[in-house]
Amino acid sequence: MILNKSNSDFIGALTSSLCLLHCVCTPFLFIVQTHAISHGVSAPFWWKMLDFVFLIISFVAIYWSSKSTSKRWLKSILWITWLCLCIIIINEKVAWFSIPEYAIYLPGIGLVLLHLYNRKYCQCQKDQCCAIHTEKPM
Template sequence: MKIINISSRSDLIGALASSFCLIHCVATPLLFTFPIVNSANNNHGHNLWWGILDLVFLGISLLAVNKSATHTTKSWVGYALWGTWGSLALIILNEKISLIPIWEEAIYLPAIALVFLHIYNRKYCRCGNEKCCAVK
């Protein structure tokens, strides 16, 4: 017995993961401006677990994008989901390794786009059965 059927709820899971990612990204600079948080972290500026949340949200989003893109009735939505997820992944990985300088707020655009794409796909692009789920 499956507790969560990711195929039927991939857009909901993706929208939630992207929303939590967005909240996480907005809260990070606000949270770590407080001196009490920085002193509790030995002045490193962030906890390891807080930084790992980026990757957790990215992984959940990957699963959701994969299912949503393969079960959409509009091919452009699938391509948009993958392109947006790819740009989000590049921004997050660049932030981790500091390869090229990108302004901090750049992460908001793909996160917001993923939320809207999942909501759009859930409302307008879902097929009723498995036979129509091939990307057209």
């Protein structure tokens, strides 16, 4: 399946949902990891890198969704939400400042809901509709 304007919201919602599932599973992995460390095993590298895989896929999905949405405000909120998610994930890796663990769920859930909303209510049927029907800035 190729990511394009017609399926970017589906891919974005799916990726954000998988990201949330990854975030929910991670504390359980830490419990298992505590036991594994006592036996000399650490968390798999691929599990640690899933955050960045999700970020890259969601970036592409938001890029295409923002090109096809009929609502200018939705485009901005998608990018702001993605940026929040990106900052939280990078902060988890480098520990710039203390953020509660549950904070990652807010932008994750936000992206799922925004992609679903965009898919249902804001899709252009023709290439020209976004140029014709976009909201005018105030």
